[in-house]
Amino acid sequence: MLDRNFEDIFNTLLSDIIAHVIDLSDPRQMIRQFLNRVDKWHALLEKATANGLTPEEQRGLFGEIFLLRKLITSLPEAEKALLAWVGPEKAPRDFQYGGCALEVKTSHGNNHQRIHVSNERQLDTSTIEQLYIFHLSIESQQSAGESLNDLVDSVSLALQDDFKLTSHFRFKLAQGGYLPAHRELYADKGYIVRAETFYEVKGSFPRIEESDLRPGVGDVRYSIIISDCATYQINELTVYQNLNQVW
Incomplete structure (x- = not known):
């Protein structure tokens, strides 16, 4: 169950990153946006608790x-x-x-x-x-x-x-x-x-x-x-x- 939970979070993160880079053509912009989304998700997951809301x-x-x-x-x-x-x-x-x-x-x-x-x-x-x-x-x-x-x-x-x-x-x-x-x-x-x-x-x-x-x-x-x-x-x-x- 734990592995499935990580898989769901990873899929959500991956979809978010793709949505933010899919329309970009400049590789430098793509890299900046990729790193920006990873940073945002890192901050979110750090604040998340195992007990939920x-x-x-x-x-x-x-x-x-x-x-x-x-x-x-x-x-x-x-x-x-x-x-x-x-x-x-x-x-x-x-x-x-x-x-x-x-x-x-x-x-x-x-x-x-x-x-x-x-x-x-x-x-x-x-x-x-x-x-x-x-x-x-x-x-x-x-x-x-x-x-x-x-x-x-x-x-x-x-x-x-x-x-x-x-x-x-x-x-x-x-x-x-x-x-x-x-x-x-x-x-x-x-x-x-x-x-x-x-x-x-x-x-x-x-x-x-x-x-x-x-x-x-x-x-x-x-x-x-x-x-x-x-x-x-x-x-x-x-x-x-x-x-x-x-x-």
């Missing part, structure tokens, strides 16, 4: 990929949706392309009415034109619902006709801590979606922005009672239409 990390990644799948199937260009997915890169927001961003908040159990904001920049709109929150409310169950593996496989299936996009998706997964060697760890846990809602962050939306902080204050974490944000709900189709204009 924590339950909280699994839910967070599930929410991001759940929205990615919706964007891939709803927007004209799947590539734009995949390029916009910057959550695995630890960016301030999970999706951003141009002046429009989306932040995914996944809640479960008894925490459906509250979402957590990890820093003061996450819901700050001073540097972007549009910002939306996608709130996904889920229940975790053993051997029921859609697993993280199922979700990953469904996106891979949607991208299967484009080698470069498939390779890019796999690299993003690795950035997010999801490796083929860990699939068995996520096989039995499924998620049932209770609700999914979009909100537009604007005006007096309850949040803390960077400009609200006194000098010397940073790394602010806080929570929002999502039921108090009902007036900021926005239709899903409207979000896609707005994204299509910007992305």
Whole structure:
């Protein structure tokens, strides 16, 4: 099993390298890109742990990929949706392309009415034109619902006709801590979606922005009672239409 795990990781790494050099004709550029991708994978694998993602990390990644799948199937260009997915890169927001961003908040159990904001920049709109929150409310169950593996496989299936996009998706997964060697760890846990809602962050939306902080204050974490944000709900189709204009 260990050898198979290494084989899966090697195949993913090899596909990523090929996707980044296949269109290059200059041997020097090919060598630079090859070494660049090897360095990136080396850094990723050094950070990976044998225990895989924590339950909280699994839910967070599930929410991001759940929205990615919706964007891939709803927007004209799947590539734009995949390029916009910057959550695995630890960016301030999970999706951003141009002046429009989306932040995914996944809640479960008894925490459906509250979402957590990890820093003061996450819901700050001073540097972007549009910002939306996608709130996904889920229940975790053993051997029921859609697993993280199922979700990953469904996106891979949607991208299967484009080698470069498939390779890019796999690299993003690795950035997010999801490796083929860990699939068995996520096989039995499924998620049932209770609700999914979009909100537009604007005006007096309850949040803390960077400009609200006194000098010397940073790394602010806080929570929002999502039921108090009902007036900021926005239709899903409207979000896609707005994204299509910007992305």
